[in-house]
Amino acid sequence: MLRTVTFILLFLLPWIIQAQTTIKVLDAQSQEPVPFASLRGNNQQNYVADGDGSISLSLDKPTEMQLSHVAFESRRVLVPVSGLLTVSLQRAENSLTEVVVSSFDSERPLLEQAAGIARVSESDLYRFNETSLVHAFNTKPGIRVEERAPASYRISIRGSSLRAPFGVRNVKVYWNGMPFTAADGTTPLNMLDLSNIQNTEIIKGPAGSIYGAGNGGVISFSSDQEVTENKISTDLSFGDFGMVRYRIGVDQQMEEGGIKVAYVKQKADGYRDHTAMDREVLQLTGHFKPSDKQRLTTQLLYSDLYYELPGALTAAQVEENPRQARPGSAAQNASIDQQSMYGILSHDYQFNPNFSNKTSIYINTVDFENPFNLDYKKETQFSYGGRSSFTYDATWGPVPVRLIGGGEYQFSKTAAQNFGNRGGQADTVRFSDELLTTTAFLFQQIEAELSDRFLMTLGLSENFSRFDIARNIDAINGMPSTARRTFDPVIVPRIALSAKLNPTAALHASISSGFSPPTIDEVRTNEGTINLNLEAEKGINYEIGYRSSFNQGRVNVDASAFYFKLDETITTFTNEQGVVLFRNAGATDQKGIEVLVDYALIRNQLAFVQELKLTHTFAGHYFTFADFVQGENDYSGNDLTGVAPHTLVNQVDLRTRPGFYLNFTHQFVDDIPLNDANTVYQEAYHLMNARTGWRGSASARLDVEVFAGVENLSNASYSLGNDLNPFGGRYFQPAATRNFYGGIKVGLKY
Structure with missing residues (x-):
């Protein structure tokens, strides 16, 4: 027994x-x-x-x-x-109380930030086709990204693209804490692939207390720098109009840090004639901890980009064939060929629990070639810069304070040549310049927690800028010449107050000043003139807002109202040769409201449908020229060119327990005036996009996602990127009709 x-x-x-x-x-x-x-x-x-x-x-x-x-x-x-x-x-960011942002060099919950801030997360980017950031950014109120051709971006934050006929201007862009916008005001945003971006914070309006000069706002990109596991990952996607994109990446842990390497290749034929693009991006990241108090981070980004420029069409040409290129664009090989190398070295040091410093330096090289219908441009640029910021937490009597101070410096040297264009080849040189640009600013900020409910922020920056133009060859005037423009030091202040109504709701108010000098491309134009009389824009922004979360984060509200008064507004016009020129337009009045509401209809871990969330955003931008007289034309009181008075976005996100998901987006864009006289408009349109797929784990070490989607589901006819005040009525850059895409992602841990 x-x-x-x-x-x-x-x-x-x-x-x-x-x-x-x-x-x-x-x-x-x-x-x-x-x-x-x-x-x-x-x-x-x-x-x-x-x-x-x-x-x-x-x-x-x-x-x-x-x-x-x-x-x-x-x-x-x-x-x-x-x-x-x-x-x-760790809690997911389902409510505003859980979203932490560092937009003003100070990590605090979004609920406490006294500014208009939009956040684009990695999950926002992955709601759409991952070949472009356009649709994800356009879901945020007050933000509009245009893509006039594949990889040809233009960004407007509260109407700031008025002076940007192409490229990104009047918006300062940072990548991993360092200025991605060069000293001369240009931003090669198109060299970035979506895999180089994991999180984006956007400050809407002037943010001079930390980021120096600029009225349009600040976009701060960050990529994933930490290596938490050894992993190999790869993506493959494809779609209509010849689109193919693939990526491969390796994450390797080390004893006190790690290294990440990723390569991305993307090609497309494009919807319109002469809109092919080809881009390769290589990113190398390393992070190391020499000691408990120190952290070193290195970033190396290389991009090789080529894309064709179809040019704008008249209304009659759009009606005849929206897929055609502007006559002459293909024959002249209108295109951009650009290679860029960007390197960052960052050092974080924690002197003690209350005192820290972060110092970063960067170097950047760009080879740029741009044959266009009217000329042929070649540029070689070398630039460098640095930023250092000190943070000190202290207590003044009963009041906890955080002191932030530092500075930023940028220098760029560009060899720029303009030629005639004969059949897509550089012809006789028209002028050759050496361009030197220097910008710098000091900044100081005090955050005072006046009580458990009130947080006050006072910020100040002192800005310095100068550019020198040495014209070594001048075929037009026959004589070499020099030009210099030094802008007087400008002090840009900001004051903001956040008041908590309860742990999940807060009011905020701010007054911020802005200063935006003209870029060297606006002073030195393609037909050879140098306009030293172009004045810097100066403005002041008044803003109030309300943020709250209800029902344990199931309902979130973020609303703001602002009034931005801008003087010496820079606008564009086109001469009879079709060259874009710039001028100051007196003043503009910009009044607006922006609202975001999201709510979870279903949030149940045990149910088949784990989450069903709806999001609505609305922007009402009532912008007008307050004082704008050009010759016999008085545009005072007209609507601001290039700005839709109303935009509305509706989103539906469905996630199931087995891993299937569905994302649907509807966007309404109101009529957009395309000239200062308000006689030509882009008609209002509705745009719908959808993506569905399955993501899950095939094993403990293997993660898989399969997805498919459709863009422009309703086959709307619209222009995503209009030319403003063009010569000859060439306003429109038709966007793609309904198109489909799909792909697969695989991640293997080892």
Whole structure:
């Protein structure tokens, strides 16, 4: 009998041990239990936590499994054969109280930030075709990105593209904390692939207290720099109009850091004639910790980009054939051929718990070639710069304060030549210049927590800028010449106040000043003139806003109203040869409201449909010329050129327990005036996009996503990127009709 009992116990012992595995799931912030979390193993078997956040299961060997919950970030865990395992989950950013931004060099919840700030997350980018950032950015109120041809971007923040006939101007762009906008005001945004961007924060309007001169706003891109696991990943996508994109990346951990390498290739024939593009991007990232107080980060980005420029069409040409290129564009090989190298070295040092510094330097080289219908431009640029910021936390009496101070310096040297264009080849040189541009500013900021409810921010920056033009060859005037423009030092202040109504709601108000000197491309134009009389824009922005979350983050509201008064507004016009020129237009009045509301109709970890979320955004931009007289034409009181008075975006996001998802977006854009006289408009249009797919784990080490989507679902006819005040009525750059795409992503941990 004893032998029998012993045999039974020995036989059952492994099963008894297996039954002792227990997982306790906790909220990383509150340390409260997380009920109904889901645990999935290699065999796809699911385990669900009870109301106390506990999961019991039986295993015969340690197993890597995925723990997930609709309100928290998913996490891989190694589950032991026996014992108690406590796992903390980080909350997903489902409410404004959980979204942390660092837009003013100070990490604080968005709820406490006293400014108009939009955030574009990686999940926002992945709601659309991943070949362009256009649609994701255009879901945010007050933001409009145009793509006049594949990879030819133009960005407007609250109407700031008025002076940007092409490219990105009057908006300062940062990448991983360093200026991506060169000293001369140009921003090669098109050299970035979406894989180089994981998070984006956009400050709408002047932000001079930290980022120096600029009225349009600031876009701060950041890429994923940390290496948390060894991984190989690859993407492949394809679509209509000859679109193909593939990516391969490797993440490798090291003893005190890690290295990431990624290569992306993207090609497309384009919707219109003469709109092919070809881009290669290589990114190398390294992060290291020499000591507990230090952190070193390196970034190297290389981009080789070529794309064709179809040119704008008249209304009659659009009616005849919207896919045609402007006559002469193909024959003259109108295109951009650009190679750029951008390197960053950053050093973070924590002197003590209250005092820290971050210092970064960068170098950038650009080879640029631009044959166009009217001329042929070649440029070689070398630039460098740096930024250093000190942060000190202290207490003045009963008031906690944070002091931030530092400076930024940029220098660029460009060899620029303009030739005639004969059949797409550079002909006789027209003029050859050496361009030197220097910009610098110092900044100071004080954040004072006046009480548990009130946070006051005072900021100031002192700005300096200068450019020199040495014209070594001048075939028009026959004599070399020099020109210099030095802008007087400008002090740009900002004051802001945030007041919490309760832990999940706050009001904010701010007054900020802006200063935006003309770029060297606006002073030195393609037909050879140098306009030293072009004045800097100066403006002041008044803004109030309200942010709140309700029902445990299921409902979120972000609303603001602003009034921006801009003097010496820079606008464009075109001469009889079709060359874009610039002039100051007196003053503009820009009044607006912007609202974002999102709410979860369903949020249930145990249901088949885990989440069903709706998002609505609205922007009302009532912008007019306050004082604008040109010769016999008085445009005062007219609507601001290139700005839609109303835009509305509706989004539906569906996520299921098996891993299937659906994203649907509807966008309405109101009539857009295309000339200062308000006699020509881009008609209002509705645009719809959708994406569906499945993402999940094929095994503990293999993550897979398969997706497909459609752009312009309703086959709307519209122009995504109009030419403003053109000569000859060439206003329109027709966008693609309905088109489809699909792809697959694979990630393998090793």
